[in-house]
Amino acid sequence: MTNRVDQPRPLDLVGNPIHVSGIATGFEATLEYRIGDGHHEVTGTFTAGGGSGELGQFHVAVDVHQAPFQLDRLLVQVFEARARDGGEVNAVTVPVIYGPRIVPGYYGYREHRVVKGDTLSALAKTYYGDAALYSRIVRANPAQITDPDKIVPGQVFRIPIGS
Incomplete structure (x- = not known):
């Protein structure tokens, strides 16, 4: 199974913090998120499941209030960093509308x-x-x-x- 983002849904109107939740798995249970408008982004890591192949629920409240976003359309991305080279795998991208803009x-x-x-x-x-x-x-x-x-x-x- 690939990773799944249940919140936010595509084109949801979101505020700060942006709540990201779903079901996922990653190398050593570690996943990454990125929220950005193509000019600026906020990134971080979180854990889900018990390791590769084991799925678990996740919820992350991402504080983006200091990000100088220029657009009101953002992309919320959740992905696993590949262990051997850091490449992104099992990526999920959800476009949202950022209400504070x-x-x-x-x-x-x-x-x-x-x-x-x-x-x-x-x-x-x-x-x-x-x-x-x-x-x-x-x-x-x-x-x-x-x-x-x-x-x-x-x-x-x-x-x-x-x-």
Whole structure:
């Protein structure tokens, strides 16, 4: 079995710390993680299982608050470093959306089900007090919103909330 990341899920809206969990195995039960935006990254190690071939649960809370990420899309990667040369094996990559890059003081999100007559600018006015901030909603929902001028009733948007 290869390693598996159960949290976060692809395109989850995450904050700090970023919680990474799943099932894995590694050489001498050691695995590595990397969280980055292509410009900056946070790395570390953790243990899972009893050694190569033995799977175990893992959970790591990765503090990324000091990382100077430039993008709100991050890659969470979990992998085993090959014993003989340090190469990466059994790698799992999960793309996520980093809420603190979208909303200052990010601590979570609300869900809003689109109804007839909703517009992104009206939602931004309701939730942020400024219609021009609709891009926050777009950035938090890349799988849902491909064209900001075309939203449809029934869609459920994550509305990032900050302090």
